[in-house]
Amino acid sequence: MNDDLLKYFPSQTHPLTLVSDPDRLLAGEALMAELTRRGFQVIQEDDPVLLRHCIEEVRPFTLDHPIILTTAGSLEDLPYDLYQCAYRINVSLHQFFPNLAYPVLQTLRPDQIEILETCQQPNQLLSRRKTIEFLLHTVFHADPAAFRQPHVLIAWLVDYHHQFSPLPDLLRNSLVDRLNGYSDYQAWNIDVLIRDAQAFQRFIQHEWQKSIDQSISGKQINEPQTAYSIPFSNDSQLQDLVPGLVRRGTIQPLQIEEQAGLPTWARPGVMFVDGRLQRLSMLLENTQQQVRAIQAGGQAGWNVWKGLALTWAELSSAIMQTDLAANSEQEEAYRSILRDMDPLFTVWLRNNYAALGAQRLPTPHHVHHIPHYLAYLRNSGSLDKVVLLILDGLSLTDWQVVSAAWSQRHTDWKMRTNLVFSQIPTITSISRYAMISGLRLTDFAEDINHCVSEARAWELFWSREGIAEAACKLLPLYYDRQIDQLPELQDPRVNFWCLIDDTLDRLAHHATLGAADQLSSLRLWLDPMHCTNSLPLETQLDAYLDQGYALFIASDHGHVEAVGVGQPSEGLVAQTRGKRVRLYQDRLAALRVQADFPDTIAWTDDGLLPDQMIALMPKGRDAFALNGEVVVTHGGISIDEVIVPFIQITKESNL
Incomplete structure (x- = not known):
């Protein structure tokens, strides 16, 4: 199917292409990556005001920088000035899978459609039931007859x-009905x-x-x-x-x-010694195998990198436990994985970051997709009031520690973790603002110092969804600073909360002894016996759950331990000066700095940054800091900084 679809998009042929794509065929990761490689920029925007803004940002349309505008509706509903001058295409699932029941196909996600495309298709028309059985078998490798044996079902799960x-x-309901028999x-x-x-x-x-x-x-x-x-x-x-x-x-x-x-x-x-050492050895082996598989398999998908990010986070948490003495061989194995993983991730991110940035529903991929996802859930009737807690600087490794502590204290909390990308560059003023506003950096680049405050940006997003401003509120949390915010947090008029807790970001920046120092401070914060701890936050979250709020926790960026390689002296040329990134509006100025610091990455043209903007970032785990200085910081494109958790917490009865 991908090959057939790509025939609609020859290079250097159409400056502007409009695509009616109700089944999200163009949302497949491999297809989007190939379109990006061919030079296309894909725009998907339902809001007419934001659509017009996006279109004006990319004008003029040229053969060297062609635009694809997708819509789930009719092409005739798009602005006439675009419709008139564009090459127009209509695509749908029944064109490519004519022998499968169309309503069943429509339930598949884009990644599942791409798997289906690689399977041998039936040579006769299948009924609804037969289509379900076909998809279970070919896409999900689920054989209800074989699942009669528990070991087969457990291995599959x-x-x-x-x-x-x-x-x-x-499909799940059909499978459950069979297995319940x-x-x-x-x-x-x-x-x-x-x-x-x-x-x-x-x-x-x-x-x-x-x-x-x-x-x-x-x-x-x-x-x-x-x-x-x-x-x-x-x-x-x-x-x-x-x-x-x-x-x-x-x-x-x-x-x-x-x-x-x-x-x-x-x-x-079972184990007869400290089980953490046993688990550490196993994690090292698992992570090595995952990295080798990516090296051997070429282009890994987003789901593969999510799996590696989770394993890597658990490994990092384990190896940095101060009371767990990893031996020199294990520490070297950890560093070896790091040396192999960072360049692999950099290459993959360059090829896929922009493509995934265009896919915000039904599953968010970037932090700026999160408000849109919450609005999508509201419009589908899945929630009517929500709390979005932003734990500023929460890395996936941090979440391994936090979730373990909270799970023990709150056995009725059920935490479901998804992963999303931070906005690059991964600094608070950009990535957090993107998450709150639902905008890409290119949409607010002219206001990078935020004349429109975060609180106002949160209100504006929900006002576009028809929510009154009085029902939306953003509030930074200061419970650890002897400030009583309880009356404000209990405002009954507010149904759409955005709460910001910067504790973890402060712990990271104050960790002068590196990542192990930062994790030790995090564990102290989670300890109820410590003078300043997370209990007030947990109590407030529990109260929101009891009041029927849908509760989500998100992070704007992670962080890394990095070593200084020197600091550029570019005067006022740099718009942002971080230890892991320098942001420039002047391309020549950025290239001059890169000439002095050749072990850097010039990040630009990713579909989310403005065309004229360049982010200059040190490679690997280096930092723009004094030579040899160890810092815990963020701003770059390592797996620890870019891939962050997005969590939903619910209260449910135990299984």
Whole structure:
């Protein structure tokens, strides 16, 4: 399908192309990357005012810089001056998959459509039910008949939850109905296990705990246990899964004092020493394998990088625990992964950052997509009031630590983590403003010092959605500074909150001893016994959940430990002077600085920066700071700075 679609977009042929794309065929990652490589800039904007602004920004349309404007509606509904002069195309799923039921196809996400395109298509027309079965088998590798055996279903669920590509409701419901008919699964909540990766992991961990308790209690390991939902003890095929479940983190090894009576198959899932060292070794191995797979496989997709980012964050959190003595071999392995990963990510980001920036629904990819996603949920009836908490500077590694502490204290909180890109350059004044306003940097570049305040930008976004200004409020939090904000936080008129907590950003910038210092300070902040801690914030979030608010947590950027390589002396030429980025409006000035600092990256023309703007960033983990100075900072394009968590917290009953 991609090859057929690309035939509509020959290079150097049409300055402006309008595409009616109700099924989001142009949102596929591989297709968007190829269009970007051919020089096209893709614009997708439903708001007529913002659309006009975007179009005027990219004028004049030329063969050297062609524009594709996509819409889910009719081309005739676009402005006439664009319609009149453009090359016009209509594309839809039934053109490319004529033998599959169109309403079922419409439930697929763009990445799933790209997988379908690589599969052998049926040679006859399929009914709705047969289409569902075909898609389950070809796109999701789900075989309900094979899933009658628990070890097959568990192995599939592990892979499925690592793909970050959830089943559409229609397909999931069909699969759940089939599996609920099997007697082995009467005690399982199949629907929740498919929908919620954390619930699945808790379920497996709980059953593993029961199996180990049975083993060390003195009972026969092969004694039938009808109370068990997962019969590890008497199913050799389930036992064969244990090493893989541990390696992928689905099972966390249980610490026991002795191994008397413990069968050989259970030993990969237990530990007799500090389990963190065992987990660290496993994380190093997993991360190395993921990096090698990207090196060997060429162009990895966004879902592959999300998986690596999560593993890398857990590894970074583990290796920087001050009370966990990683040996020199493990530390060198960590640094080796870093040396391989950073250039790989830089190349991939250059090719895909702009393409993914055009895809904001139904899943956000960039921080400036987040308000649009919240509005999308409101318009679909999924929420009527919301709290967006911005934890300024929250890296994915930080979130590993924060979520672990909060999960223990709030067992009724269910935290679902998605990943998005920060706005490049990854500095607060740009990335946080993009998140609050829903705008790209190119949309507010002339007001980079923000004559329109963040609070006003939040109100303006929701006013475009028809929400009264009195119902929208942005509030920086100062609960750690002896300021009573409780009356303001309880304002009953406000249904759309944006709260900003800069504690984590301050901890990072004050970490003079590097990343380990920053994580130690973060753990102190999470400790209820410390004088300044996160409990007031948690209490307020819990109150919002009880009041029926939809609660989301987002980050504007992450951070890295970097080493100084010197500071440019460019006078007033640089618009922004950070330790990981210098921002220039003058291209020649940026190139002069780069001549003095050749180990830098000149970032420009990404579809989100204005054409004339250049961000100059040190490569790897270097910083514009005194030679040899260790700093914890942000602004660059490392995986730690760019890929950040976007979390939804709900209150639900435990599985």
